[in-house]
Amino acid sequence: MTQIHDIKHAQTERNEWGSSWQFLLTCIGYAVGLGNIWRFPALAYEHGGGAFLIPYLICSLLIGFPLLYLEMSIGQFCKAGPAVAYGWIRPAFQGIGWSMAMLSLLIGIYYNVIVAWTLIYLWTIITGNSNQFSSCTNQFNTIFAWTLIYLWTIITGNSNQFSSCTNQFNTIYCSSSLEDLRCANELKTFGAFYFNRTCNFGNDTIAKSLKDKTFSILSAVSPAEEFFERYVLEKTATLSEFGGLSLKMVISLGLAWLFTTLVLVKGVEVMGKIAWFTGTTPYIIIVILFIRGITLDGAKVGLDYYLLKPNLSVIWLAETWRAAATQVCYSLAIGMGGLISLASFNDFHQNCFKDAFLITLADASTSVLGGTAVFSTLGFMSNQLNISIDAVVQSGTGLAFIAYPEAMSRMPGWPWLWQFLFFLMILILGIASHFGLAEVMCTALYDQFPFLRKHKSLLVIFVCLSCYICGLVMCTRAGIFYFNLFDDYTASFSMMLLVLLELVLVAHIYGLSNYVIDLQIMMGPAKNWLTRIYGPTGICIQIIWRFIAPLLIIVVFIFALISQIKTNKRTYGKDKRLYIFPEWAIVFGWILSMISLIFIPSLIIINLIKFRRKGKNWRELFKLQTKWPSYKRNLNIKQNRTVKENIQGGEMITQM
Structure with missing residues (x-):
């Protein structure tokens, strides 16, 4: 049995978490996010409602949990981030780690924009203007940063802007049943309707004809949609029309990055303390929203679509499994390097197997619980408007910043309270996830260049400031188009390729038997038959790492690549407001997909040149390096095997 003193860490000056709970809560905050x-x-x-849970949970068990555990154990064992960890195993594969760091950085650039949006919403609510979400008389109607904006809207009491068409930013196309109801009350007549900032009698044929003709040119839009597009985004018509920077977006995004910078400068000690808040508060809010959602009139309409009436036929579709596997990897941040970086600050003997299971469980539970809260609320809105839920449900930003705020603005009692809680939850989830995304590149730089540790604060400021500057393109009036390009292309098939290479490197090149011994050194050998099968080094996890996970990832990677190749047209909006992205935008998207992968061949060339200068053979690129903690043990095993083979060869010669 290998002794602990056979393990030697190259990174001797490395901080550790204050407790195992701080690490666990930080990882939960990082993995469980806006997705x-x-x-x-x-x-x-889109994939069968409740039936989607079957492939999702299976993928969580066979892909999510095993890969989460693999990445966390790598970081914990070698006490280093991904940029150097893979290079210590085989220098030819060092590019995997740097690709992960770059992928995290690209995601972090647009992820913080969501936080900025949320801040604007919170500000609107705090200032008492939340009626703008449901009103058509707002002045402005005609993701971290987004989240901050939304939160500020709610906190300031302006959440009525989400449902009002009477704001200065509202256009003639703004339409709201709440405005119609207000007009009926004002005019004291049945059938009154709101149009063009005016209440009209139901028998006013001229106004009704003008309204019908206007909406035949362009379809009507909700106050919540105009609030998002005309006030928060100040959106232009096309991708090419930058329209200048939006001051409130620039400020909100700056605040989001400032907070990230301050936390990363302080390191894991502060990050761990903040995790007690960021890792628990969202769950309290989700439970509150869940209870409120399922008690609303019409909640069953949404729950039927989401859970209670599943379409089981979709289980046999390959696209359903691709969507489930991709969502699991994206949600758990697998292949992004953040978990490796965070786990590198662990105690060497931390039970990261248990941590990985709890994080996976928290992630799946949040998805199911959060989805239930969202769809029960959308069912309520469907019931209120007397329309099909198909007309209510939206995806991505539309669900979080348009459909859900409008639905909450119609709730009886204190709609501003539910809006505030929702956007506060989005803000916390966005911030907690962003810490890990930004930390990866910082860890990569000072692991690769140890002298930078003395200038950690300057390094963090440089990385965060650079990301902020890059993110300013999403603060322009055309920012939403660039946001969608980043969101669609950045973490596509490239993430799956990195995960596949990671599995091949550890399980097949380094050798699963070698890595199992490394794990036993960290967490001890199996103590009984149960742990020998299901434990940290059990038969099940070995089979998944060696066979099942690589096979599934290959299939998902192929489908993801084919899907991206086939999707040669990207759009924004719908119906007559549909905008088709130009061809150059698709090319830009492919560049985003490939830019992180450039590090793989680049690091092979760089390490080859470095080894040549040191007089080493190119074969060194495919050999275990001395900085790998168990290098001495692996060397002894190799020497013993060579001696044994020589002895056996000598005996054969003697017998001849």
Whole structure:
């Protein structure tokens, strides 16, 4: 049995978490993010409702949990981030880690924009203007940063803007049943309707004819949609029309990055303390919204579509499984390097197997619970408007920033309270996830260049400031188009390729038997028959790592690549407001997909040149490096095997 003193860490000066709970809550905050709230419910709706849970949970068990555990154990064992960890196993594969760091950075650039949006919403609510979400008389109607904006809208009491068409930013196309109801009360007549900032009698044929003709040119839009597009985004018509920077977006995004910078400068000690809040508060809010949602009139309409009436036929479709596997990897942040970086600050003997299971459980539970809260609320809105839920459900940003705010603005009692809680939850989830995304590149840089540790604060400021500057393109009036390009292309097939290479490197090149011994050194050998089968080094996890997970990832990677190749047209909006992206935007999207993968061949060339200068053979690129903690043990095993083979060869010669 290998002794602990055979393990030597190259990174000797490395901080550790204050407790195992701080690490666990930080990882939960990092893994459980906005995708659980707005991406999962929409995917479930598109792929059979409750039936989607079957492939999703299976993929969580066979892909999510095993790969989560693999990445966390790598970081914990070698006490280093992905940029150097894979290079210590085989220098030819060092590019995997740097690709992960770059992928996280690209995601972090647009992810913080959501936080900025949320801040604007919160500000609107706090200032008492939440009626703008349901009103057509607002002045402005004609994701971290987004989240901050939304939160500020709610906190300031302006959440009525989400449902009002009387704001200065509202256009003639703004239409709201709440405005019609207000007009009926004002005019004291049945059938009154709102149009062009005016209440009209139901028998006013001229106004009604003008309204019908206007809406035949362009379809009517809700106050919540005009609030998002005309006030928060100040959206232009096309991708090419930058329209200048939006001041409130620039400020909101700056606040989002400032907060990230301050936390990362302080390191894991502060991050761990903040995790007690960011890792628990969203769940309290989700439970509150869940209870409120299922008690609303019409909630069953949404729950029927989401859970209670599943379309089981979709289980046999390959696209359903691709969507489930991709969502699991994206939601758990697998292949992004963040989990490796966070786990590198662990105690060497931390039970990361248990941590990985709890994080996976928290992630799946949040998706199901959050989806239930969202769809029960949308069912309420469907019932209120007397329309099909198909007309209510939207995906992505539309679900979080248009459909859900409008639905909450119609709730009886205190609609501003539910709006505030929702956007506060989005803000916390966005912030907690963003810490991990930004940390990966910082860890990569000072792991690769140890002298930078002395200038950690400057390094963090440089990385965060650079990302902020890059994100300013999404603060322009055309920012939503660039946001969608980043969201669609950044973490597509490239993430699956990195996960596949990671599995091949550890399970097949380094050798699963070698890695199992490394794990036993960290967490001890199996103590009984149960742990020998299902434990940290059990038969089940070995079979999944060696055979099942690689096979599934290959299939998902192929489908993801084919899907992206086939989707040669990207759009925004719908019906007569549909905008088709130009061809150059698709090319830009492919560049985003490939840019992180450039590090793989680049690091092979760089390491080859480095080894040549040191007089080493190119074969060194495919050999275990001395900085890998168990290098000494692996060397002894190799020497013993060579001696044994020589002895056996000598005996054969003697017998001859």
